[in-house]
Amino acid sequence: MSPLEVCRWLESTPGSVALHESIWVYPIVESVHVLALSLFLGLAVLLDLRLMGASLSTTPVSQVIRRLGPWMVAGFVIMVVSGALLFYAAPVRTYFNIFFRLKMTFLLMAGLNVGVFQFTISRTVRQWDLDIRPPIRARLAGGVSLALWAAIAVCGRMIAYNWFDKAPAVIAR
Protein backbone atom coordinates (compact mmCIF):
# COMPACT_ATOMS: atom_id res chain seq x y z
CA MET A 1 0.00 0.00 0.00
CA SER A 2 1.47 3.38 -0.99
CA PRO A 3 1.36 6.32 1.46
CA LEU A 4 -1.28 7.92 -0.73
CA GLU A 5 -3.44 4.82 -0.57
CA VAL A 6 -3.08 4.78 3.20
CA CYS A 7 -4.20 8.43 3.29
CA ARG A 8 -7.17 7.63 1.06
CA TRP A 9 -8.14 4.77 3.28
CA LEU A 10 -7.75 6.92 6.40
CA GLU A 11 -9.93 9.58 4.86
CA SER A 12 -12.70 7.06 4.24
CA THR A 13 -12.87 5.96 7.87
CA PRO A 14 -15.85 7.27 9.89
CA GLY A 15 -13.58 8.94 12.45
CA SER A 16 -11.90 11.07 9.80
CA VAL A 17 -15.21 12.13 8.29
CA ALA A 18 -16.64 12.96 11.73
CA LEU A 19 -13.58 15.00 12.68
CA HIS A 20 -13.57 16.84 9.38
CA GLU A 21 -17.23 17.75 9.63
CA SER A 22 -17.31 18.47 13.35
CA ILE A 23 -18.21 21.97 14.43
CA TRP A 24 -16.47 21.93 17.81
CA VAL A 25 -14.00 19.08 17.97
CA TYR A 26 -11.74 20.19 15.12
CA PRO A 27 -11.29 23.78 16.39
CA ILE A 28 -10.70 22.44 19.90
CA VAL A 29 -8.03 20.01 18.68
CA GLU A 30 -6.41 22.83 16.72
CA SER A 31 -6.47 25.09 19.81
CA VAL A 32 -4.88 22.36 21.90
CA HIS A 33 -2.18 22.00 19.23
CA VAL A 34 -1.42 25.73 19.23
CA LEU A 35 -1.50 26.18 23.00
CA ALA A 36 0.69 23.12 23.58
CA LEU A 37 3.19 24.94 21.36
CA SER A 38 3.85 27.46 24.11
CA LEU A 39 4.38 24.60 26.56
CA PHE A 40 6.69 22.53 24.40
CA LEU A 41 8.35 25.11 22.17
CA GLY A 42 8.36 27.82 24.81
CA LEU A 43 10.42 25.69 27.18
CA ALA A 44 12.52 24.27 24.33
CA VAL A 45 13.40 27.84 23.35
CA LEU A 46 14.53 28.52 26.91
CA LEU A 47 16.76 25.43 26.84
CA ASP A 48 18.15 26.40 23.43
CA LEU A 49 18.86 29.91 24.70
CA ARG A 50 20.63 28.42 27.72
CA LEU A 51 22.74 26.21 25.44
CA MET A 52 23.58 29.26 23.35
CA GLY A 53 24.53 31.22 26.45
CA ALA A 54 21.78 33.76 25.88
CA SER A 55 19.59 33.22 28.95
CA LEU A 56 19.28 31.45 32.31
CA SER A 57 23.04 31.85 32.57
CA THR A 58 23.18 31.15 36.32
CA THR A 59 21.17 27.92 36.08
CA PRO A 60 23.21 24.75 35.36
CA VAL A 61 22.39 23.27 31.95
CA SER A 62 21.75 19.83 33.43
CA GLN A 63 19.24 21.35 35.83
CA VAL A 64 17.32 23.04 33.03
CA ILE A 65 17.19 19.72 31.17
CA ARG A 66 16.24 17.67 34.22
CA ARG A 67 13.61 20.04 35.64
CA LEU A 68 12.03 21.35 32.46
CA GLY A 69 12.56 18.21 30.34
CA PRO A 70 9.46 16.35 31.58
CA TRP A 71 7.29 19.40 30.76
CA MET A 72 8.75 19.58 27.26
CA VAL A 73 8.11 15.87 26.77
CA ALA A 74 4.52 16.30 27.98
CA GLY A 75 4.03 19.24 25.62
CA PHE A 76 5.57 17.28 22.75
CA VAL A 77 3.27 14.29 23.34
CA ILE A 78 0.23 16.62 23.32
CA MET A 79 1.49 18.18 20.09
CA VAL A 80 2.03 14.82 18.39
CA VAL A 81 -1.37 13.46 19.43
CA SER A 82 -3.30 16.61 18.49
CA GLY A 83 -1.23 16.98 15.32
CA ALA A 84 -1.97 13.39 14.32
CA LEU A 85 -5.68 14.09 14.80
CA LEU A 86 -5.45 17.21 12.62
CA PHE A 87 -3.76 15.10 9.94
CA TYR A 88 -6.41 12.42 10.35
CA ALA A 89 -9.14 14.99 9.66
CA ALA A 90 -7.81 15.62 6.13
CA PRO A 91 -5.14 13.04 5.24
CA VAL A 92 -5.09 13.32 1.43
CA ARG A 93 -5.06 17.10 1.29
CA THR A 94 -2.41 17.26 3.99
CA TYR A 95 -0.33 14.56 2.29
CA PHE A 96 -0.09 16.71 -0.84
CA ASN A 97 0.54 19.92 1.07
CA ILE A 98 4.08 21.18 0.49
CA PHE A 99 4.27 22.83 3.91
CA PHE A 100 3.26 19.59 5.59
CA ARG A 101 6.09 17.78 3.81
CA LEU A 102 8.57 20.51 4.71
CA LYS A 103 7.38 20.44 8.30
CA MET A 104 7.88 16.67 8.56
CA THR A 105 11.36 16.98 7.02
CA PHE A 106 12.38 19.69 9.49
CA LEU A 107 10.84 17.65 12.31
CA LEU A 108 13.06 14.72 11.36
CA MET A 109 16.08 17.02 11.28
CA ALA A 110 15.18 18.45 14.70
CA GLY A 111 14.97 14.91 16.06
CA LEU A 112 18.36 14.13 14.54
CA ASN A 113 19.77 17.27 16.17
CA VAL A 114 18.52 16.13 19.57
CA GLY A 115 20.05 12.70 18.96
CA VAL A 116 23.44 14.13 18.00
CA PHE A 117 23.36 16.40 21.06
CA GLN A 118 22.46 13.50 23.37
CA PHE A 119 25.21 11.22 22.10
CA THR A 120 28.01 13.76 21.80
CA ILE A 121 28.43 17.02 23.67
CA SER A 122 25.69 16.38 26.22
CA ARG A 123 27.71 13.42 27.59
CA THR A 124 30.34 15.79 28.92
CA VAL A 125 27.79 18.21 30.38
CA ARG A 126 29.40 17.91 33.83
CA GLN A 127 32.48 19.68 32.53
CA TRP A 128 30.57 22.73 31.21
CA ASP A 129 27.38 22.61 33.28
CA LEU A 130 28.00 25.99 34.87
CA ASP A 131 29.59 27.72 31.88
CA ILE A 132 27.72 30.91 31.07
CA ARG A 133 28.81 30.31 27.48
CA PRO A 134 28.75 26.54 26.78
CA PRO A 135 31.16 24.95 24.26
CA ILE A 136 30.64 25.61 20.57
CA ARG A 137 29.00 22.24 19.87
CA ALA A 138 26.37 22.88 22.54
CA ARG A 139 25.78 26.42 21.27
CA LEU A 140 25.48 25.02 17.77
CA ALA A 141 22.94 22.41 18.89
CA GLY A 142 20.87 25.19 20.51
CA GLY A 143 21.04 27.44 17.46
CA VAL A 144 20.19 24.67 15.00
CA SER A 145 17.28 23.63 17.20
CA LEU A 146 15.93 27.20 17.40
CA ALA A 147 16.10 27.64 13.62
CA LEU A 148 14.50 24.26 12.90
CA TRP A 149 11.65 24.74 15.37
CA ALA A 150 10.93 28.21 14.03
CA ALA A 151 10.71 26.69 10.54
CA ILE A 152 8.50 23.86 11.84
CA ALA A 153 6.09 26.28 13.52
CA VAL A 154 5.88 28.53 10.44
CA CYS A 155 5.35 25.56 8.09
CA GLY A 156 2.70 24.25 10.47
CA ARG A 157 0.84 27.54 10.31
CA MET A 158 1.11 27.55 6.53
CA ILE A 159 -0.46 24.10 6.13
CA ALA A 160 -3.81 25.83 6.62
CA TYR A 161 -3.29 27.85 3.44
CA ASN A 162 -3.82 26.20 0.10
CA TRP A 163 -1.60 28.25 -2.22
CA PHE A 164 0.23 25.25 -3.56
CA ASP A 165 -2.43 22.60 -3.15
CA LYS A 166 -2.65 20.29 -6.12
CA ALA A 167 -5.82 20.53 -8.12
CA PRO A 168 -8.61 18.21 -6.91
CA ALA A 169 -8.34 16.31 -10.20
CA VAL A 170 -4.79 15.33 -9.35
CA ILE A 171 -5.78 14.21 -5.86
CA ALA A 172 -8.60 12.12 -7.28
CA ARG A 173 -6.28 10.37 -9.69
Added chain:
Amino acid sequence: MSVLTLFTWFQNSWIGEGIRESRWLFPAIESVHLLGLAVIGGSVLAVNLSLLGLGLGRRSAARLWHDCWPWFIGSLTTMLASGFLLFTSEAVKLYYHEAFWVKMSALLLSLIFTATVERRTALADPDQVTPLRSRTVGLVSLLLWFLVGAAGRWIGFS
Protein backbone atom coordinates in the same frame (compact mmCIF):
# COMPACT_ATOMS: atom_id res chain seq x y z
CA MET B 1 -15.68 59.11 17.89
CA SER B 2 -17.13 55.69 18.59
CA VAL B 3 -15.02 52.56 18.84
CA LEU B 4 -16.62 51.20 15.69
CA THR B 5 -15.69 54.36 13.77
CA LEU B 6 -12.11 53.99 14.98
CA PHE B 7 -12.01 50.32 13.98
CA THR B 8 -13.43 51.17 10.57
CA TRP B 9 -10.75 53.80 10.16
CA PHE B 10 -8.05 51.23 10.96
CA GLN B 11 -9.52 48.74 8.52
CA ASN B 12 -9.64 51.33 5.75
CA SER B 13 -6.13 52.60 6.44
CA TRP B 14 -3.43 51.78 3.90
CA ILE B 15 -1.97 49.22 6.30
CA GLY B 16 -5.21 47.32 6.73
CA GLU B 17 -5.92 47.48 3.04
CA GLY B 18 -2.40 46.41 2.09
CA ILE B 19 -2.55 43.33 4.32
CA ARG B 20 -6.00 42.39 3.04
CA GLU B 21 -4.96 42.69 -0.56
CA SER B 22 -1.80 40.66 -0.19
CA ARG B 23 -1.99 36.92 -0.45
CA TRP B 24 0.96 36.17 1.79
CA LEU B 25 1.19 39.13 4.21
CA PHE B 26 -1.50 37.90 6.59
CA PRO B 27 -0.02 34.37 6.90
CA ALA B 28 3.47 35.85 7.24
CA ILE B 29 2.41 38.17 10.08
CA GLU B 30 0.49 35.27 11.63
CA SER B 31 3.72 33.25 11.63
CA VAL B 32 5.58 36.01 13.45
CA HIS B 33 2.69 36.16 15.93
CA LEU B 34 2.98 32.39 16.44
CA LEU B 35 6.74 32.49 17.02
CA GLY B 36 6.17 35.29 19.53
CA LEU B 37 3.65 33.00 21.27
CA ALA B 38 6.28 30.31 21.72
CA VAL B 39 8.76 32.69 23.37
CA ILE B 40 6.23 34.48 25.57
CA GLY B 41 4.72 31.10 26.50
CA GLY B 42 8.13 29.85 27.57
CA SER B 43 8.93 32.83 29.77
CA VAL B 44 5.46 32.93 31.35
CA LEU B 45 5.51 29.18 31.98
CA ALA B 46 9.02 29.06 33.41
CA VAL B 47 8.21 31.67 36.08
CA ASN B 48 4.73 30.35 36.87
CA LEU B 49 5.82 26.72 37.08
CA SER B 50 8.40 27.72 39.64
CA LEU B 51 5.80 29.69 41.62
CA LEU B 52 3.76 26.49 41.64
CA GLY B 53 6.80 24.71 43.06
CA LEU B 54 7.27 22.81 39.79
CA GLY B 55 9.81 23.09 36.98
CA LEU B 56 12.95 24.75 38.31
CA GLY B 57 11.37 25.13 41.76
CA ARG B 58 10.12 27.94 43.99
CA ARG B 59 13.62 29.16 44.88
CA SER B 60 14.37 29.86 41.22
CA ALA B 61 11.40 32.19 40.74
CA ALA B 62 13.26 35.48 41.33
CA ARG B 63 16.21 34.43 39.14
CA LEU B 64 13.87 33.21 36.40
CA TRP B 65 11.92 36.45 36.56
CA HIS B 66 15.12 38.41 35.86
CA ASP B 67 16.42 35.97 33.22
CA CYS B 68 13.12 35.80 31.36
CA TRP B 69 12.21 39.48 31.60
CA PRO B 70 13.99 40.66 28.41
CA TRP B 71 12.53 37.73 26.46
CA PHE B 72 9.10 38.41 27.88
CA ILE B 73 9.25 42.09 26.92
CA GLY B 74 10.75 41.30 23.51
CA SER B 75 8.15 38.68 22.64
CA LEU B 76 5.33 40.81 24.06
CA THR B 77 6.40 43.70 21.82
CA THR B 78 6.58 41.33 18.84
CA MET B 79 3.11 39.98 19.60
CA LEU B 80 1.56 43.41 20.14
CA ALA B 81 3.04 44.73 16.89
CA SER B 82 2.12 41.69 14.78
CA GLY B 83 -1.25 41.42 16.51
CA PHE B 84 -1.99 45.06 15.75
CA LEU B 85 -1.20 44.49 12.07
CA LEU B 86 -3.50 41.45 11.95
CA PHE B 87 -6.16 43.55 13.72
CA THR B 88 -6.02 46.37 11.17
CA SER B 89 -6.76 43.97 8.32
CA GLU B 90 -10.09 42.88 9.79
CA ALA B 91 -10.91 45.39 12.53
CA VAL B 92 -14.64 45.65 11.84
CA LYS B 93 -15.11 41.87 11.88
CA LEU B 94 -13.23 41.77 15.19
CA TYR B 95 -15.45 44.50 16.62
CA TYR B 96 -18.37 42.07 16.37
CA HIS B 97 -16.33 39.04 17.47
CA GLU B 98 -16.77 38.08 21.14
CA ALA B 99 -13.47 36.18 21.24
CA PHE B 100 -11.60 39.38 20.35
CA TRP B 101 -13.02 41.27 23.33
CA VAL B 102 -12.47 38.31 25.63
CA LYS B 103 -8.86 38.18 24.47
CA MET B 104 -8.23 41.91 24.92
CA SER B 105 -9.80 41.92 28.41
CA ALA B 106 -7.82 38.83 29.44
CA LEU B 107 -4.64 40.38 28.02
CA LEU B 108 -5.13 43.56 30.02
CA LEU B 109 -5.78 41.57 33.21
CA SER B 110 -2.79 39.28 32.54
CA LEU B 111 -0.46 42.22 32.04
CA ILE B 112 -1.65 44.02 35.16
CA PHE B 113 -1.50 40.84 37.23
CA THR B 114 1.96 39.92 35.94
CA ALA B 115 3.42 43.38 36.48
CA THR B 116 2.01 43.77 40.00
CA VAL B 117 1.04 40.71 42.06
CA GLU B 118 3.12 38.15 40.19
CA ARG B 119 6.20 40.34 40.03
CA ARG B 120 6.05 41.07 43.75
CA THR B 121 5.54 37.40 44.61
CA ALA B 122 8.29 36.13 42.30
CA LEU B 123 10.84 38.65 43.57
CA ALA B 124 9.95 38.26 47.26
CA ASP B 125 12.06 36.15 49.59
CA PRO B 126 10.49 32.66 49.23
CA ASP B 127 10.57 32.26 53.03
CA GLN B 128 8.36 35.32 53.46
CA VAL B 129 5.63 34.05 51.14
CA THR B 130 3.39 31.13 52.00
CA PRO B 131 3.42 28.28 49.45
CA LEU B 132 -0.33 28.66 49.12
CA ARG B 133 0.05 32.28 48.07
CA SER B 134 2.80 31.46 45.57
CA ARG B 135 0.76 28.64 44.07
CA THR B 136 -2.38 30.74 43.84
CA VAL B 137 -0.50 33.53 42.07
CA GLY B 138 1.11 31.05 39.63
CA LEU B 139 -2.20 29.39 38.90
CA VAL B 140 -4.14 32.64 38.39
CA SER B 141 -1.44 33.95 36.05
CA LEU B 142 -1.38 30.72 34.04
CA LEU B 143 -5.17 30.71 33.72
CA LEU B 144 -5.25 34.35 32.62
CA TRP B 145 -2.55 33.81 29.99
CA PHE B 146 -4.24 30.59 28.88
CA LEU B 147 -7.44 32.56 28.32
CA VAL B 148 -5.54 35.09 26.17
CA GLY B 149 -4.14 32.28 24.02
CA ALA B 150 -7.34 30.27 23.75
CA ALA B 151 -9.49 33.31 22.90
CA GLY B 152 -6.83 34.38 20.41
CA ARG B 153 -6.97 31.06 18.60
CA TRP B 154 -10.75 31.25 18.70
CA ILE B 155 -10.71 34.55 16.78
CA GLY B 156 -9.63 32.51 13.77
CA PHE B 157 -12.76 30.36 13.89
CA SER B 158 -15.73 32.29 12.63
